[in-house]
Amino acid sequence: xxxxxxxxxxxxxxxxxxxxxxxxxxxxxxxxxxxxxxxxxxxxxxxxxxxxxxxxxxxxxxxxxxxxxxxxxxxxxxxxxxxxxxxxxxxxxxxxxxxxxxxxxxxxxxxxxxxxxxxxxxxxxxxxxxxxxxxxxxxxxxxxxxxxxxxxxxxxxxxxxxxxxxxxxxxxxxxxxxxxxxxxxxxxxxxxxxxxxxxxxxxxxxxxxxxxxxxxxxxxxxxxxxxxxxxxxxxxxxxxxxxxxxxxxxxxxxxxxxxxxxxxxxxxxxxxxxxxxxxxxxxxxxxxxxxxxxxxxxxxxxxxxxxxxxxxxxxxxxxxxxxxxxxxxxxxxxxxxxxxxxxxxxxxxxxxxxxxxxxxxxxxxxxxxxxxxxxxxxxxxxxxxxxxxxxxxxxxxxxxxxxxxxxxxxxxxxxxxxxxxxxxxxxxxxxxxxxxxxxxxxxxxxxxxxxxxxxxxxxxxxxxxxxxxxxxxxxxxxxxxxxxxxxxxxxxxxxxxxxxxxxxxxxxxxxxxxxxxxxxxxxxxxx
Amino acid sequence: xxxxxxxxxxxxxxxxxxxxxxxxxxxxxxxxxxxxxxxxxxxxxxxxxxxxxxxxxxxxxxxxxxxxxxxxxxxxxxxxxxxxxxxxxxxxxxxxxxxxxxxxxxxxxxxxxxxxxxxxxxxxxxxxxxxxxxxxxxxxxxxxxxxxxxxxxxxxxxxxxxxxxxxxxxxxxxxxxxxxxxxxxxxxxxxxxxxxxxxxxxxxxxxxxxxxxxxxxxxxxxxxxxxxxxxxxxxxxxxxxxxxxxxxxxxxxx
Numbered sequence: 001x002x003x004x005x006x007x008x009x010x011x012x013x014x015x016x017x018x019x020x021x022x023x024x025x026x027x028x029x030x031x032x033x034x035x036x037x038x039x040x041x042x043x044x045x046x047x048x049x050x051x052x053x054x055x056x057x058x059x060x061x062x063x064x065x066x067x068x069x070x071x072x073x074x075x076x077x078x079x080x081x082x083x084x085x086x087x088x089x090x091x092x093x094x095x096x097x098x099x100x101x102x103x104x105x106x107x108x109x110x111x112x113x114x115x116x117x118x119x120x121x122x123x124x125x126x127x128x129x130x131x132x133x134x135x136x137x138x139x140x141x142x143x144x145x146x147x148x149x150x151x152x153x154x155x156x157x158x159x160x161x162x163x164x165x166x167x168x169x170x171x172x173x174x175x176x177x178x179x180x181x182x183x184x185x186x187x188x189x190x191x192x193x194x195x196x197x198x199x200x201x202x203x204x205x206x207x208x209x210x211x212x213x214x215x216x217x218x219x220x221x222x223x224x225x226x227x228x229x230x231x232x233x234x235x236x237x238x239x240x241x242x243x244x245x246x247x248x249x250x251x252x253x254x255x256x257x258x259x260x261x262x263x264x265x266x267x268x269x270x271x272x273x274x275x276x277x278x279x280x281x282x283x284x285x286x287x288x289x290x291x292x293x294x295x296x297x298x299x300x301x302x303x304x305x306x307x308x309x310x311x312x313x314x315x316x317x318x319x320x321x322x323x324x325x326x327x328x329x330x331x332x333x334x335x336x337x338x339x340x341x342x343x344x345x346x347x348x349x350x351x352x353x354x355x356x357x358x359x360x361x362x363x364x365x366x367x368x369x370x371x372x373x374x375x376x377x378x379x380x381x382x383x384x385x386x387x388x389x390x391x392x393x394x395x396x397x398x399x400x401x402x403x404x405x406x407x408x409x410x411x412x413x414x415x416x417x418x419x420x421x422x423x424x425x426x427x428x429x430x431x432x433x434x435x436x437x438x439x440x441x442x443x444x445x446x447x448x449x450x451x452x453x454x455x456x457x458x459x460x461x462x463x464x465x466x467x468x469x470x471x472x473x474x475x476x477x478x479x480x481x482x483x484x485x486x487x488x489x490x491x492x493x494x495x496x497x498x499x500x501x502x503x504x505x506x507x508x509x510x511x512x513x514x515x516x517x518x519x520x521x522x523x524x525x526x527x
Numbered sequence: 528x529x530x531x532x533x534x535x536x537x538x539x540x541x542x543x544x545x546x547x548x549x550x551x552x553x554x555x556x557x558x559x560x561x562x563x564x565x566x567x568x569x570x571x572x573x574x575x576x577x578x579x580x581x582x583x584x585x586x587x588x589x590x591x592x593x594x595x596x597x598x599x600x601x602x603x604x605x606x607x608x609x610x611x612x613x614x615x616x617x618x619x620x621x622x623x624x625x626x627x628x629x630x631x632x633x634x635x636x637x638x639x640x641x642x643x644x645x646x647x648x649x650x651x652x653x654x655x656x657x658x659x660x661x662x663x664x665x666x667x668x669x670x671x672x673x674x675x676x677x678x679x680x681x682x683x684x685x686x687x688x689x690x691x692x693x694x695x696x697x698x699x700x701x702x703x704x705x706x707x708x709x710x711x712x713x714x715x716x717x718x719x720x721x722x723x724x725x726x727x728x729x730x731x732x733x734x735x736x737x738x739x740x741x742x743x744x745x746x747x748x749x750x751x752x753x754x755x756x757x758x759x760x761x762x763x764x765x766x767x768x769x770x771x772x773x774x775x776x777x778x779x780x781x
Binding site: 068069071072076080081082168170171172188189190191192403 | 576578580581612614615616617619620621622623624649650651652653654658
């Protein structure tokens with residue numbers, strides 16, 4: 001990228017500044033010193049150049065470091081609490097260990113180039129990968145049917161175990177019952193909000209405000225709503241679309257509104273990027289592809305709503321694994337992308353490469369993040385770019401141990417804690433009863449929250465919930481819904497006597513209407 | 528943020544507790560940390576930086592040495608909040624800085640700093656601050672690489688040796704009178720020539736009839752001045768005279 005700056009005070013000639021992808025500090029200081037050495041430079045030129053120079057600096061940094069104290073190391077900016085960082089590191093080590101052991105036991109390389117015949121076949125079958133055996137495109141036919149792959153690298157129960165075992169070494173967690181004792185499983189004293197604070201924060205969801213998901217069922221003609229919406233889509237105002245989304249999006253315009261909120265475009269360069277990723281899938285086969293195949297077969301294909309989208313899921317997830325643009329989100333994600341070394345050069349940094357290329361190891365249930373989006377977008381490149389944006393903004397927080405609420409988006413630890421606190425404060429009898437019978441509420445609600453309810457609610461209700469996630473730019477509403485579901489089924493739950501019967505009461509959420517539940521819980525609870 | 532720090536000794540933490548420390552079972556909620564400089568050294572503090580470890584509020588007191596040598600304790604920061612909610616983790620392990628501008632009094636000639644830490648919540652087993660560093664004020668002539676011409680443009684108010692020139696204040700008063708005169712001239716314009724004004728000790732100001740005011744700085748006020756000074760040449764006082772369309776004034780340097 002060339003930036004030509006002309007001297008406004010008729011300095012002879014003009015000088016050209018080349019802007020490279022990563023402008024190093026050395027280059028920047030060179031520019032400065034060259035400016036100062038020019039003889040007839042006046043103060044006005046310096047002032048006029050300053051915005052150009054600052055533009056130079058901002059353009060060159062692809063992802064800004066988080067604002068923090070100058071003495072703070074970068075990992076502190078992403079996650080200030082030392083014990084959480086430690087827990088995250090240990091968790092990652094365990095996952096990598098299991099992936100490595102899978103690799104060595106099965107004798108399969110982490111990545112291999114596909115033979116030409118296979119590449120051709122895969123290109124022809126790109127749109128119908130779901131019809132084939134999952135092991136067809138992997139290096140060994142037996143891999144996907146291998147028993148060891150039946151327990152994926154990490155599973156939901158493993159995640160919850162890590163969170164439950166989080167302890168602050170400086171926290172006084174004595175066993176005596178006291179006013180501040182927390183009955184739940186998460187024993188980390190993070191900040192949470194109570195209902196009066198949430199009433200203020202979620203004022204657009206109040207009982208007196210119209211909501212899509214409730215009021216559109218009364219057969220009132222859309223009229224004004226639709227007009228506002230099309231106007232938004234026309235004006236391309238992302239912030240206005242986000243504000244609008246808080247009250248729900250009309251089904252026909254949801255796809256455009258979400259793309260607008262997420263700043264996700266489908267320009268030719270995005271399509272080209274997707275095609276490049278697709279070419280990457282065809283040329284190389286990664287070990288993590290097996291995890292994706294297995295996950296899709298076990299979860300999305302068995303779901304009544306999503307089994308039709310199996311092909312789309314493969315097309316999106318396989319490309320997602322190879323997208324190095326996702327690595328940018330590690331500047332604010334406290335997780336570290338796993339590294340792998342070229343054979344024979346273990347430990348040598350020059351031969352280190354991030355594996356998988358996007359730094360994210362898929363886990364059981366990962367495909368459920370993509371599945372609901374398939375209802376909105378039928379073009380793979382568009383679907384891909386929306387999913388990628390949603391992952392780097394929201395979903396990554398559901399799979400990492402972090403305490404920092406940046407821009408009010410909460411991580412899974414805060415969500416679990418928020419859920420338990422809401423339940424303990426407003427349904428103490430229910431919580432106590434469930435605790436007594438050995439059915440801690442978090443054990444049931446965790447799987448809902450970690451998937452943002454995907455696969456548990458019916459799709460139209462799920463999309464209404466995700467409207468609010470986008471509208472409020474936060475996953476907190478997921479914890480509120482989990483507590484609201486418990487509140488709704490409280491009577492039945494008070495009568496159960498074991499964990500299995502509690503799970504049976506809460507097994508089927510597909511008949512629930514999301515918005516009335518949230519509204520009643522937030523605005524009709526007596527406090 | 529400056530990287531220089533002053534070498535100092537951090538004394539062990541002292542607990543402030545009511546009652547007997549040994550027999551009392553509850554944990555203390557106030558700690559005091561003293562940070563002392565080597566004997567005889569004083570510092571003008573620019574910044575105090577530290578890493579928090581579950582301290583909710585911090586107050587800072589300074590032992591200042593005034594001109595006569597007597598030392599006095601003064602409070603420069605009162606109950607500065609490090610954790611917005613003492614029971615929860617927010618801000619508990621953050622890196623913090625207290626800057627000169629935040630302090631209630633000027634932290635100059637300081638020999639000792641006392642940090643008073645408070646943690647009212649009983650949720651925490653321990654609390655303190657770590658890695659305390661005191662950053663001194665940087666001097667004007669530091670190693671920053673400012674080119675000469677940049678400092679030329681900044682007007683430094685120096686009481687320099689006048690070398691026989693009159694006091695700027697008196698000159699500006701008489702110039703004011705001259706300005707009033709020009710105002711009068713403007714209102715009563717005649718074709719008669721004005722004559723020459725002869726003002727002693729005022730640098731040359733050439734004023735043209737056309738649009739722009741073109742001001743040349745006097746080349747030299749006194750050659751001796753330039754030679755005796757080190758560093759950049761400081762331009763002495765020069766005076767603007769507002770321009771009027773039909774009147775031109777020429778003054779000459781004595």
